[in-house]
Amino acid sequence: MQTITTIGLDIAKSVFQVHGVDAAGQVIIRRQLKRRYVLAFFQKLPPCLIGIEACASSRIIGHVSSLYWAIPCG
DSSP states (O other): OOOOOEEEEEOOSSEEEEEEEOTTOOEEEEEEEEHHHHHHHHHTSOOOEEEEOSSHHHHHHHHHHHHHTOOOOO
16 A cells, blocks of 8 residues: 555535545545544544645644644644
C-alpha cells in the first residue's frame, strides 16, 4: 500500500470530501466522510500535509488535528 503524503479536505456542514495522494501525486484515497468520522479517520493515518479550505471551521479542525499528530504550518 502506498503512503498518503498529502490530503485535501473540503469541509462542509455535515459531509467532508477527502482526497489523498502519495509523493508521486497518485490518488490513494477519495472519500466522503460524515463530520463525526473525520477525527477517527485522521487518527489512523501517519502524519502528512493537510490542505483545508479557508473558513472559520478550518481553524478549529486544524487545532483539533494538531492535538493528535499534525504540525500546523501557517
